[in-house]
Amino acid sequence: MRSRIDIEAPFKTRVKQAVANPTLADTLTRATLHLKEQKRLSLEELEAQRLRDQMRQMKAHTLRNLPELLERFERNVVMNGGRVHWAEDADEANRIIGELAERHDVRKVVKSKSMATEEIHLNHHLEAKGITCVETDLGEYIIQLAAEIPSHIVAPVIHKRIDEISDLFAEKLSMPRTLDPQALCARARVELRQEFLSADMGISGCNFAIADTGTVCIVTNEGNGRMVSTLPRVYVAVMGIEKLVPTPQDAFLQYQSLTRSATGQRVTVYLSMTSGPKRLEDVDGPEEFHVVLMDNGRSRMLADGYSESLMCIRCGACLNVCPVYRQISGHGYGNTYSGPIGAVISPLLSEEMARNKDLPYASTLCGACRDACPVQIDLPKMLLNLRHDLVSGKHMPGAERRAMQGFAGVASRPTAYRGTARAARTGTRLLSGFGDRNLRRLPPPLHHWTRQRDFPPMAKQSFREWWAKRSGTRGPAT
């Protein structure tokens, strides 16, 4: 039941595998279109643009004042009776959590979905210490049964069909085969409830945290976020340093922006706000509350000029509109963070650099992601900047730099012309610098950039066809 996409393989191979699997593309298209439609319906009824503007203002303010807000947050968590740990990188975050687990004799950890812990491969680390990690999102639980990693920020099993899930439950849980999702869900509830009750530590990510009150907020529909933050003795929240919002008002603004953009809901089922461990005489709640504040490349991203991407609220909207994502799925990105935002941040996060130099090319620069983003992050611009920086050697070793220099100018030049009414002719002009042979070898960004300006957003040639043709030639960005 392993994924048919080998996430350790180079980017090109992964794309090839994904494209060669027609079921995968069909399921993905159906699921992502469904999410898109939901989102459209919900956004229509509100002042969508005003919300985006307010979000952008709030997030820009947060970044501008991030050091002070982090200090304020720390003070308030401590005043609430919690502990704060600072981690410069993945190793340090893993070590901190590992030590906490050892100190509390933790044998079993229950987790609710968290890109932050995926980013540092926490499960791996804890399991090496003999600690069992149970993922408790229905989707992630299924993934874990199948020993895969999530393919989508919001809907991790978006690439699996129900008959495949049924097979999995039959194989791993000896459950009679069924195509009734409710029955599968009920079975998972029973299995997971036992895990919640017997776990010594709960670990979650953090959707946002309030600096003014030292409050960690997690957003779920299933309720496992409440479970992991309520039932085990020790609760640990792992968060990137960019996850802060200044005030409670800002938190509820972001909450509503997130739910609408992520799944088209006005609200999610649960928003759990934790301000410290259980209070004296409280019936339930953790005895200890820890927050791990993780940098892992983020402060460097800010200094390198990529801090716009630190405003990302991980809603997944850019994935749902992305024609490339629809065709290659999250596993094609071979990474925790997929889609357009993943293409930007994955190469910039410390550990993942080496494997991800191709990712900024996994985009057609059609602009759909920017338009969908609730914070209006200019993802296409950042991808272009990143390609430029990769080529100029800012983020990569020499050999790869040489391999890419061939199209450095081309890849970075479209920015200069963006927004002009003559985009189509611009494309032609750029192309004219190349002979026939070079044209065939043209890197993906420009190829699609010109197409997208000439034709309506839905490309005439699908990524699948394009890839089939392209793989016959040798692309430069191997």
Add this chain to the structure above:
Amino acid sequence: MVGQAIRDAGTRNVSQARQRILDRLRQGLADPKLPWPPADAPPLTPGEHMHVATLRAEDAGLEQRFAGELEKLHGSSDIADSIVAARMFTVRKILEWLDDTGPRRVLAWSELNSWIPGLEESLFDRNVEVVVPESLDNPDTRGDLQEIRVGVTGVEVAFAATGSVLLKSTPGQSRSASLLPLNHIALIPGTRLLPNVETWLEQHQQDDSLGHAIRNSANLTLVSGPSKSADIESKLTLGVHGPKELHAVMYPVPG
């Protein structure tokens, strides 16, 4: 000052990580050529935040709007016109959920009578035991509570525009009552039903009690409908971890 904060944080050997992270951020932000964030990035001041979900002209009233929203979220509700009716609706729903197979027990917040006078007696008369745990630390207690199929709670406040209830953890108000059982009934006195979350935030902002309202309890949870997932082929499934059914009873408060 910094040293104090580090000691307060109660961690060992982290001064370096903390200092390096903050230094890198400060250095980065000091660069005048930084493309983002802008040098002048004003906050949203309290009161400036938009009301994201609002009431509509056609809304008949807060109760009706709440009921409509909760229904869209796969929950259900009763609107009672008196305390007596509220008690009747509540008992009826609880009995419906208990049917005849499971234990006749409900997991509840303390002092149910302070929410609906006479509710505890009514349940007692129907042979329903009201369980209010003092602590869930004991594994036996936890296991025992798993059998209970119905949770009964009040609310800190409820929001009509989104069909949401805000639950606050206090010594008498367990988180478990709204989390562990398969069915959850929330009692909403009319005085606690507001148009939307922004109204609540503004009220507290005005009398300077917002920070207190958020952090005074270890946990605040906003609940909107029963637990759900669409992880399996985008198809709706209910009761994944939390309750499969959420029923609200709204009622006027006398006086």
